[in-house]
Amino acid sequence: xxxxxxxxxxxxxxxxxxKTLEAKLMNEPIKGGSRWAYVFGSCLxxxxxxxxxxxxxxxxxxxxxxDHAYASTQFIIHEVDYGWFIxxxxxxxxxxxxxxxxxxxxxxxxxxxxxxxREMIWxxxxxxxxxxxxFGFTGYLLPWDQRAYWATTVGVEIxxxxxxxxxxLARFLxxxxxxxxxxxxxxxxxxxxxLPAALMGLAGLHLFFFRSAGPAGPFRGTTEELKAKTDFxxxxxxxxxxxxxxxxxxxxxxxxxxxxVQLLEQATPDPGEYHPExxxxxxxxxxxxxxxxxxxxxxxxxGAIAIPGLFLLLLAALPFIDRSPERNIFKRPIALLSWxxxxxxxxxxxxxxxxxxEFLD
Amino acid sequence: MAHPVENLSSxxxxxxxxxxxxxxxxxxxLIVALLLLxxxxxxxxxxxxxxxxxxxxxxxxxxxxLTARTVFLERLSMEIRGPVGVSLWWQGAVLGALVLGGAYYxxxxxxxxxxxxxxxxxxxxKKFYPALPIAEQITLELLLxxxxxxxxxxxxxxxxxxxxxxxxxRVVVASGQTSSASFVERVRQWDYARVPADPxxxxxxxxxVIVTLTVVFxxxxxxxxxxxxxxxxxxxxxxxxxxxxxxxxxxxxEATLKKAEAVLAxxxxxxxxxxxxxxxx
Numbered sequence: 001x002x003x004x005x006x007x008x009x010x011x012x013x014x015x016x017x018x019k020t021l022e023a024k025l026m027n028e029p030i031k032g033g034s035r036w037a038y039v040f041g042s043c044l045x046x047x048x049x050x051x052x053x054x055x056x057x058x059x060x061x062x063x064x065x066x067d068h069a070y071a072s073t074q075f076i077i078h079e080v081d082y083g084w085f086i087x088x089x090x091x092x093x094x095x096x097x098x099x100x101x102x103x104x105x106x107x108x109x110x111x112x113x114x115x116x117x118r119e120m121i122w123x124x125x126x127x128x129x130x131x132x133x134x135f136g137f138t139g140y141l142l143p144w145d146q147r148a149y150w151a152t153t154v155g156v157e158i159x160x161x162x163x164x165x166x167x168x169l170a171r172f173l174x175x176x177x178x179x180x181x182x183x184x185x186x187x188x189x190x191x192x193x194x195l196p197a198a199l200m201g202l203a204g205l206h207l208f209f210f211r212s213a214g215p216a217g218p219f220r221g222t223t224e225e226l227k228a229k230t231d232f233x234x235x236x237x238x239x240x241x242x243x244x245x246x247x248x249x250x251x252x253x254x255x256x257x258x259x260x261v262q263l264l265e266q267a268t269p270d271p272g273e274y275h276p277e278x279x280x281x282x283x284x285x286x287x288x289x290x291x292x293x294x295x296x297x298x299x300x301x302x303g304a305i306a307i308p309g310l311f312l313l314l315l316a317a318l319p320f321i322d323r324s325p326e327r328n329i330f331k332r333p334i335a336l337l338s339w340x341x342x343x344x345x346x347x348x349x350x351x352x353x354x355x356x357x358e359f360l361d
Numbered sequence: 362m363a364h365p366v367e368n369l370s371s372x373x374x375x376x377x378x379x380x381x382x383x384x385x386x387x388x389x390x391l392i393v394a395l396l397l398l399x400x401x402x403x404x405x406x407x408x409x410x411x412x413x414x415x416x417x418x419x420x421x422x423x424x425x426x427l428t429a430r431t432v433f434l435e436r437l438s439m440e441i442r443g444p445v446g447v448s449l450w451w452q453g454a455v456l457g458a459l460v461l462g463g464a465y466y467x468x469x470x471x472x473x474x475x476x477x478x479x480x481x482x483x484x485x486x487k488k489f490y491p492a493l494p495i496a497e498q499i500t501l502e503l504l505l506x507x508x509x510x511x512x513x514x515x516x517x518x519x520x521x522x523x524x525x526x527x528x529x530x531r532v533v534v535a536s537g538q539t540s541s542a543s544f545v546e547r548v549r550q551w552d553y554a555r556v557p558a559d560p561x562x563x564x565x566x567x568x569x570v571i572v573t574l575t576v577v578f579x580x581x582x583x584x585x586x587x588x589x590x591x592x593x594x595x596x597x598x599x600x601x602x603x604x605x606x607x608x609x610x611x612x613x614x615e616a617t618l619k620k621a622e623a624v625l626a627x628x629x630x631x632x633x634x635x636x637x638x639x640x641x642x
Contacts, residue, residue, distance in 0.1 A: 033548070036384065071596075074595050074596070075595070077586050078585060078586060078589065078594075078595035079595070081585075082584060083585075084583075084585065084586035084587075085582060145593075224544075228544050228545045228548055229548050238563075239563055242567060246388060247391060250388070250391040250394075250395050253395055253398075254395055254398060257395075257399070258398070260586060260587075260588055262588070262589070262590035263590060263593055264590075264593060287500075290494075290495075290496035291494070291496050291497055292494045292496075292497065348500060348503060348507075349500065352499045352500045355499050356495070356496060356499055359495050359499070
């Protein structure tokens with residue numbers, strides 16, 4: 001058996017240089033040794049692959065038309081064998097991806113791993129972050145129930161407030177005066193074709209830049225300590241990545257069991273008693289927009305477009321503003337304080353949005 | 362001369378052991394919880410909770426022992442004689458039960474008092490500024506009672522870490538001995554203790570466990586949704602059956618029969634003509 005395997009291996013190696021590839025992928029030195037803190041990127045890749053697999057399985061039954069989207073999703077939940085589980089996994093997988101992006105970006109930020117010579121990795125990572133959020137936004141409409149329809153309506157209205165391109169973007173996405181068949185078709189194409197292609201390309205670029213610059217390593221420790229701990233990617237980091245991926249997989253499965261996807265009423269242009277609300281990871285922004293300071297046309301533009309846009313621009317400019325080589329987060333008080341304030345702000349506003357629900361009726 | 366462990370902060374030492382131990386045991390507990398959920402048993406109540414707690418005990422004992430050894434070796438260059446998992450686990454559990462009891466009471470009281478104070482402050486603000494919008498009010502009220510609650514919770518966590526760290530130090534003082542290995546050797550020693558050294562063993566054992574668990578999981582998993590929405594169930598679409606109108610049906614059948622008779626007569630006529638033609642030839 002081993003001999004056959006070896007022959008096949010040699011055959012492939014002779015043609016595509018498998019040994020060189022294997023050495024490049026597995027024998028990458030990790031400064032300071034393997035760490036659990038480095039698992040987030042691999043976990044993100046794993047979640048994306050699982051989202052692609054479950055998404056393809058769902059597409060066997062899902063019909064992207066305003067007449068059949070709701071019924072086909074109900075059919076997946078109630079009739080298709082294990083359909084409820086696959087759909088719930090896909091739903092919670094999207095949330096896991098957002099959480100993991102936040103964890104990954106936080107780790108890179110706190111460890112100062114965006115600094116020279118890793119600016120390009122950070123910039124491509126930011127674009128990937130926007131793509132992940134766009135995945136969540138476009139996928140939310142597809143079940144075509146009240147929740148989906150109204151979250152999209154609110155989202156597109158917010159987008160409409162962008163100066164110059166806002167009106168075009170809103171009209172392009174909706175494809176008509178109100179969300180309908182054209183909106184569903186466009187969101188479906190963006191969700192299953194454009195965004196996956198963009199994500200795959202940019203993730204490849206992200207990895208290429210990462211491999212070119214090399215891992216940043218820990219921000220603490222003497223040169224002698226780091227040298228002593230330096231190890232190859234295989235087997236210890238691979239093992240940690242596999243364990244983390246398994247844990248992520250099980251957490252998503254657990255969430256799919258505890259809170260499986262349940263559809264509300266089929267989408268109608270009348271919200272009735274339903275109070276429109278976006279997906280949970282946009283709730284903080286949604287709650288912020290309820291503040292008096294952000295009321296009115298200009299206020300809405302300020303809260304929905306200007307502030308998030310400026311925040312993203314600030315993140316993009318970060319490696320060029322923060323030029324100090326110091327990476328230890330405990331010696332970067334402004335960075336630590338900013339990260340803490342942003343995280344607490346997101347948590348407080350998200351909880352506020354949940355508490356706000358009882359004041360809506 | 363003071364033992365080297367005394368120079369280390371109890372809180373930092375306890376955190377290093379407890380944090381790593383939590384994550385080391387977490388995936389194993391998750392497997393149990395997931396299998397219970399697949400079998401439609403809730404792991405947060407009744408038999409499910411008891412099962413999870415019972416299974417968690419040996420997992421935690423193993424995890425605490427393993428991480429404590431690696432932390433001692435890495436940070437203190439010390440090896441420990443004999444098993445430490447059971448000893449540290451029960452001390453941590455007893456301290457945890459005591460601190461948790463106190464925290465439950467203190468946090469509960471802080472939440473209750475905090476919410477009352479927050480409501481009073483909001484009422485006071487509304488006296489001067491009656492138009493205080495609801496969104497701002499919610500966030501303000503939330504911050505007013507969650508900040509003191511978080512501080513109280515943090516104090517209890519630090520208290521538990523301090524006490525646990527103190528017990529961890531006693532274990533090190535009682536049974537620790539300085540390792541003669543070099544730094545590089547010690548790094549390898551503690552790293553290999555947590556990660557299997559044999560790559561083939563890693564892959565084969567992991568693949569075996571995954572296959573077994575996957576089979577068990579799919580066997581237990583319900584085929585259709587176990588929790589349909591109570592208000593929006595699947596609408597069973599039934600084909601509308603056409604109403605039967607006897608007169609129309611009889612007329613239609615008669616017309617069909619007449620048509621068939623006419624066709625038959627035409628065929629017979631044609632056949633007899635062909636027969637006549639054949640005879641004349």
